[in-house]
Amino acid sequence: MNSSVQTNGEAGRCPFHSAFDPLEPAQIADPFPILAKMREESPVFYMEKYDLWVVTRREDVLAVYKDMVSFSNGNAHKPLSPKSQAVIDRVGEDWPLPVDGSLNAMDPPEHLPLKRLFMSVFHKALPGMDEWLDEKLNNLVDRFVDAGEADLVPTFFWPTTVGAVAHLIGAADSETERFNEWAENWFELTGSTLLSPERAEACWMAFIDFEQWAYALLEARRLNPQHDLISKLIEAQQSGAAITDRQIVTNMVGMVAAGTDTTANTIAQMIYTLLKHPDQLQRVRENPELRPQMIEEIIRLRLPIRGVVRTMTQDVEMSGVTLPKGAKVYIHLGSANHDSSMFANPDEFDIERTNAHKHVSFGAFNRACVGAPLARLEIAKALDIILDRLPGLRLVDESEQLRYTESMIVPSLKSLRVRWDVPRKTV
Numbered sequence: 465m466n467s468s469v470q471t472n473g474e475a476g477r478c479p480f481h482s483a484f485d486p487l488e489p490a491q492i493a494d495p496f497p498i499l500a501k502m503r504e505e506s507p508v509f510y511m512e513k514y515d516l517w518v519v520t521r522r523e524d525v526l527a528v529y530k531d532m533v534s535f536s537n538g539n540a541h542k543p544l545s546p547k548s549q550a551v552i553d554r555v556g557e558d559w560p561l562p563v564d565g566s567l568n569a570m571d572p573p574e575h576l577p578l579k580r581l582f583m584s585v586f587h588k589a590l591p592g593m594d595e596w597l598d599e600k601l602n603n604l605v606d607r608f609v610d611a612g613e614a615d616l617v618p619t620f621f622w623p624t625t626v627g628a629v630a631h632l633i634g635a636a637d638s639e640t641e642r643f644n645e646w647a648e649n650w651f652e653l654t655g656s657t658l659l660s661p662e663r664a665e666a667c668w669m670a671f672i673d674f675e676q677w678a679y680a681l682l683e684a685r686r687l688n689p690q691h692d693l694i695s696k697l698i699e700a701q702q703s704g705a706a707i708t709d710r711q712i713v714t715n716m717v718g719m720v721a722a723g724t725d726t727t728a729n730t731i732a733q734m735i736y737t738l739l740k741h742p743d744q745l746q747r748v749r750e751n752p753e754l755r756p757q758m759i760e761e762i763i764r765l766r767l768p769i770r771g772v773v774r775t776m777t778q779d780v781e782m783s784g785v786t787l788p789k790g791a792k793v794y795i796h797l798g799s800a801n802h803d804s805s806m807f808a809n810p811d812e813f814d815i816e817r818t819n820a821h822k823h824v825s826f827g828a829f830n831r832a833c834v835g836a837p838l839a840r841l842e843i844a845k846a847l848d849i850i851l852d853r854l855p856g857l858r859l860v861d862e863s864e865q866l867r868y869t870e871s872m873i874v875p876s877l878k879s880l881r882v883r884w885d886v887p888r889k890t891v
Contacts, residue, residue, distance in 0.1 A: 486872035499799040508785040516794045522803035524782050528795050529828040535774035536571050543653045545664035562675040565711035566718040589693045597845040600627050605853045612886040615879050621728040629723045634692030646674045650721035655873035678713045726768035727839045729876035731846045733766030744815050758815040759843050764801045764823035771796045800824045856885035
């Protein structure tokens, strides 16, 4: 057994792993070599530093998603940094993050009826998004295409996903300036123990603003309904659907947080990966029919969410280890997507991988992501427009070290600087 896999007899937690650290910079960038060893040597282990158990094998991850009773979502988004006195003075010591009524923090029996309602309303709001994205993304490219160089994270990836979610829920473009800030706050506050007191306070304060904005939008749509998701949820509520204002607001907050940073990061990872594999980029450029399968491979390999956290409601044995009641469990979706029991040569980028769609990047079973169809549409549209509008696309610096946000949930790319051949203007 690897020397870094040890037995913690004093705590009764066996085994634990001293080398795996999802917030260590090198592992934020690439945790998969260590995780490959763990899947073989100790597929369920304890991280003493973060007081988290880690589940690494695809089979076990699917078992977690199937058992919604033992693996509770109810405390999944607990902040890892305490409120400062300034935050307490503003909202009180007991003020919770606005996630308590969302699907992301809900368990049976309440979860499924609300999810069915959201899926119904969400899919009714999707028609027309295809054409809207075409116009929106082309307008974004128009702003920088003549420059021949840009950082695509702030100029294209973020505005794409922020704009799509804003359009869907009914927020005006002028209201979206803080969406990316709010999304990053979410994943930093719930996914990192490395925040300074000043940064943690800023995240808390921004979340208060976020909740106040969401309630204001809810009331505006109640007075003046539109053809958007919030208006449709209010309409369902007024027709007798069992959904509260708090549930509408917290799910709106969840959409902004989980539907912007995650998809923007996947688009960024897709473009970076293609640029590092020019042969496959050329094939994707020349053969559009390969793009849907390539996108599934990117979602598998460079998934939107690295992992999720569950709380044990009872003891469960998994891969020979007992996960104790009350324990926090980090479900490593990325590790599951690299499991060689399902994916041959799992660390390789293969645009013709026929089973790439068997990834768990969007969850599974009744925990499958409601927003997955929108995410896939955004990724596909972004790819089409980048390939069409930015010929000769290349990295500004092939050796540049990628920078990520510090989160074990969504460690997203902070920057992707590229150049392209500026199209000649016709006279």
